[in-house]
Every structure is written in structure tokens, then in C-alpha cells.
Amino acid sequence: xxxxxxxxxxxxxxxxxxxxxxxxxxxxxxxxxxxxxxxxxxxxxxxxxxxxxxxxxxxxxxxxxxxxxxxxxxxxxxxxxxxxxxxxxxxxxxxxxxxxxxxxxxxxxxxxxxxxxxxxxxxxxxxxxxxxxxxxxxxxxxxxxxxxxxxxxxxxxxxxxxxxxxxxxxxxxxxxxxxxxxxxxxxxxxxxxxxxxxxxxxxxxxxxxxxxxxxxxxxxxxxxxxxxxxxxxxxxxxxxxxxxxxxxxxxxxxxxxxxxx
Amino acid sequence: xxxxxxxxxxxxxxxxxxxxxxxxxxxxxxxxxxxxxxxxxxxxxxxxxxxxxxxxxxxxxxxxxxxxxxxxxxxxxxxxxxxxxxxxxxxxxxxxxxxxxxxxxxxxxxxxxxxxxxxxxxxxxxxxxxxxxxxxxxxxxxxxxxxxxxxxxxxxxxxxxxxxxxxxxxxxxxxxxxxxxxxxxxxxxxxxxxxxxxxxxxxxxxxxxxxxxxxxxxxxxxxxxxxxxxxxxxxxxxxxxxxxxxxxxxxxxxxxxxxxx
DNA sequence: ATTTGTGAAGGGTTTCACAGCA
DNA sequence: TGCTGTGAAACCCTTCACAAAT
Numbered sequence: 378x379x380x381x382x383x384x385x386x387x388x389x390x391x392x393x394x395x396x397x398x399x400x401x402x403x404x405x406x407x408x409x410x411x412x413x414x415x416x417x418x419x420x421x422x423x424x425x426x427x428x429x430x431x432x433x434x435x436x437x438x439x440x441x442x443x444x445x446x447x448x449x450x451x452x453x454x455x456x457x458x459x460x461x462x463x464x465x466x467x468x469x470x471x472x473x474x475x476x477x478x479x480x481x482x483x484x485x486x487x488x489x490x491x492x493x494x495x496x497x498x499x500x501x502x503x504x505x506x507x508x509x510x511x512x513x514x515x516x517x518x519x520x521x522x523x524x525x526x527x528x529x530x531x532x533x534x535x536x537x538x539x540x541x542x543x544x545x546x547x548x549x550x551x552x553x554x555x556x557x558x559x560x561x562x563x564x565x566x567x568x569x570x571x572x573x574x575x576x577x578x579x580x581x582x583x584x585x586x587x588x589x590x591x592x593x594x595x596x597x598x599x600x601x602x603x604x605x606x607x608x609x610x611x612x613x614x615x616x617x618x619x620x621x622x623x624x625x626x627x628x629x630x631x632x633x634x635x636x637x638x
Numbered sequence: 639x640x641x642x643x644x645x646x647x648x649x650x651x652x653x654x655x656x657x658x659x660x661x662x663x664x665x666x667x668x669x670x671x672x673x674x675x676x677x678x679x680x681x682x683x684x685x686x687x688x689x690x691x692x693x694x695x696x697x698x699x700x701x702x703x704x705x706x707x708x709x710x711x712x713x714x715x716x717x718x719x720x721x722x723x724x725x726x727x728x729x730x731x732x733x734x735x736x737x738x739x740x741x742x743x744x745x746x747x748x749x750x751x752x753x754x755x756x757x758x759x760x761x762x763x764x765x766x767x768x769x770x771x772x773x774x775x776x777x778x779x780x781x782x783x784x785x786x787x788x789x790x791x792x793x794x795x796x797x798x799x800x801x802x803x804x805x806x807x808x809x810x811x812x813x814x815x816x817x818x819x820x821x822x823x824x825x826x827x828x829x830x831x832x833x834x835x836x837x838x839x840x841x842x843x844x845x846x847x848x849x850x851x852x853x854x855x856x857x858x859x860x861x862x863x864x865x866x867x868x869x870x871x872x873x874x875x876x877x878x879x880x881x882x883x884x885x886x887x888x889x890x891x892x893x894x895x896x897x898x899x
Numbered sequence: 900a901t902t903t904g905t906g907a908a909g910g911g912t913t914t915c916a917c918a919g920c921a
Numbered sequence: 922t923g924c925t926g927t928g929a930a931a932c933c934c935t936t937c938a939c940a941a942a943t
Binding site: 489494 | 663664666667668670671672675692693694729730731732734736738744745746748749750752753755756758759760761799800823824825826830831832838840842844845846847848849850851852853854855856857858859860
């Protein structure tokens, strides 16, 4: 019964050939943002130290990340800002334009439709869709909101690749299914639920309440530490803001039934 | 010159005593959400397999995560839904109410103020602040928007612990400084920039454009793989959606100057 | 002299497989 | 029998320290 552990490797070979670590991918947008800001200020060259500071990471991490893209720096000098912007943009696939549909034009949908950050960076909000007849026909961010009926038609005829789900939770899965059926292969989900999609479709979830809850955890932890008399210099850096202080863990022996009641 | 590598440990000792891994903390909100949904459907007990599915993770990961909080399950049975909700809530610090101020009442600020997910889960939006005189005085989500002048007074007198920055990028750092000076110890930053804060203050950044860019990367990668004739079953699961396909990495030998132009 | 790019080391996270318990 | 809780292994990511390059 104890077979010798299946050699479940297939990936690290690939990784050496081309794959960029997911952690690196998730930071490339930040580097891009920092570089763009530098470019606007007319900076031509930047060192890993400077760029790292601007992006809020350590310089070693930055260099390691960039090394996965190629050797785009010059030793003793640094990185050409414009060139690096081009390379990162290309790697992220921002040299082509991506078409986006936003479904659910409530408060959040409105905000997303008007959000400048999308339009400015390779993304075109191509359509707005809502289920509510009172919203359909409105003009938001220069687009006319259409009804749910038009969803499939809109996505396939415009060739939309990415769907943003900003509906209430209960509606999200059905919307997602229809988006995928119509040809969308990437979904950004703002609804507070898990979306199930077929292989080959990617979902990213952004949950605002989740972020606050994580903050609350660290707030509480900080307060508990202060009470306990410990007060070490706490990491303000997100990426290493772990296990900061040791609250005595009261292990309250409240019975389960009592706690549940 | 080769000193014997500084023993820069202090933490793993703590971690064994109480610290919950950051990766685990970041998933607790999802478990909580799934559990709440189950509770509303009247489910009393749930297995790690079922809960994991509902939360979109693997069951082994779920069990490992929960084991960091304590032994709150029953072997052969599963977890009591209500009891687990209580334990996770307590660990996240949601048994107390957190007061939040939102600064920047534009499209996004509006959406955040009206977002139900905050209010429903231990967070009270206690104040809304904006720099624009045309917005000040408006009523949003039952609160009157006040001016920037009132920021310090509002935060300290109401005892607000968390600040949400939904301003344009250039204003964000100054707002953040004032929030911190007034006593805020946690910041949720929606502005597309790095915020510098003193030790003991935590910042989390949410960037909508970043999420889309990460999606775009994987979209592009997917398309490239299809062209190359490879089409392995791709992981739709976010957490392991790495190094999916091997695009030949064209290594375009465009000169730097040319690319920059 | 300066800064990149990178092996190597170390720590954190995920996954496996099963012991332990109900 | 069924499911949790957990060592151990595998994997991923970060950090260090320095060779290589300009």
C-alpha cells in the first residue's frame, strides 16, 4: 500500500525553461507602476535599490524577480526605465489591448467603470451589463448599460476576454457561467463567493471585507502584545508581517455548546 | 569577511508558541464566509472536505490551517459550524467592533461606504471625509461627509482604528500621515502607490488594475500555449496557477534604444 | 567603484500519508 | 468505519553573499 511516492514533478523543469514564479508575476504590476512614475518625472536610469524602494520591496527580491524575465540591466549602472517598462509590459501581455465587460452596475460597478486605472493600462471597458431594468439604458462612463439578455451576444461579438463580476453573491455563479459560455477566459470576481469554472478559465477574487478582516487580525494582535508588555519593533512591511507578538493564547475552556449558543 | 551568517531568528520560536502563519490568516476570512453561508442554510456540522470545497481550497490545507487555531473538530464527525464560526471570529478579532474612516468619497469611496460586507462583519464605518468642498455636506450611506480639516479631530475623538484611503494617488501619502498621527494603526490603501508608515502601523494595498494585469498575464500565457500546440489541463485554482505552459520565450533582440523610442 | 545577476542557504507553505480518536 | 490532526517530505519563495560585468 505504500507505493514509493509518485514523482509529481513536471513543473520545475518547465519553470527553468520559461515559467515565471507566481509570486514574481504578482509583483510585476507594482514595478511597472513605480517605473511609470519615474518615467513621468523624466528619470532615465534607476538602480535596483531605488526601484525597490519605490515599489516597496527589498532590492534582492527585485533583482531576483527581474532576473526571471531576462538580463535587462547593466552592471554598475542600473536599469533603463523605458526599456524595463517595455519588457515588463510585454511579459504581462499589456502590449495588446484586453476587452473587459463589467457585470453588475451598482455602486461598485459604477466605480469600476469610472476607474481610470483600467483604461490607462491596456484595458478597455467595452461593455456594461446589469440585470436591473432601472439601470439598463443609463449612460455610465460613456457607455450605455445593457440588459442581461444581451450578455452572450455582447461578449462573443465584441470578442471580450475578461469579465468583471460585481453582482451580489447569489447571482455571481450564474453570471460567471454565462460569461464563460460566451467565451470569456478570465474572471475578476468581487462577489463574496467562490466561483466554479472549467479548466482553462482563471478566476481571481478580490474581497474588500477580507482585507479588513486581515487588518483586524493584526490590529488585535498588536493590542494584545502591548498589553502583555512586549513591544518589539513591528514589521510594517506587509510581506513579512507575520507572527509578530505572542499573546498568551488563553485557550478558553468554554464548552462548545455554550460558545455556540 | 565571511562572518558565520547572523542568526537572524527570533520568530520561529514565537511561531511555535502562538503565531499563526500569515498564509493561514489570509484564508481565515474565506472559511468564515463559507461557514456563515452554511449556517444560514441550517447546516450544523461540516467535514473538512465539504468546507474546503465551499471555500475553494484543498481539504489538507484547510485542516492544517484550522489546526493552528486549536483542535476544534471531532474525529470521525467534522466541525460544528457555529462553534468554528465563533473560534475564527475570535482569532480574527471580530468579536470586537472596529471603527473605520473612509477618506476620499469619489466613485470608489461611495461604493465602499455603501458596501454591505463591511457593516455586516464587525466593522462600523464611523466617518466619511473628503477634500472636495462640493462633496462635503453630502449624505452618503447615512453619514454626512466632512472636510479634511476635521480628519484629526474625527479620528481621535471617535477612537477610529482603521483608515481606508480611497483618494487619488498623489494625495494618499499625506492623508495616510495624518491618519497615523491621529491614532490610526491600520490602513487599507486603494490608491496606486506605496504608503510609508512608521513601525507598528500596518498597510494593506488593494489595487484593481494590478488584479487585471495578473489576469492578463495568464490570459496571454494561455493563448501562447494554445498556439504552440500544447494544451494540458490548466489549473483553474488560483493558488497553484503557476508556470502553466511553456511559451518559447521569443527573446526578441530588439535593441534597447529602439524599444525605448 | 558600482551594481547586476545568481548559486546557495534558509524559512515558509503545501501536500502527502497515516496515526489517533470518535 | 470515518474523519481529524499532524509529522515528514516536497515544493516554493526569500534572503544572503559574492562573482561577473561595466
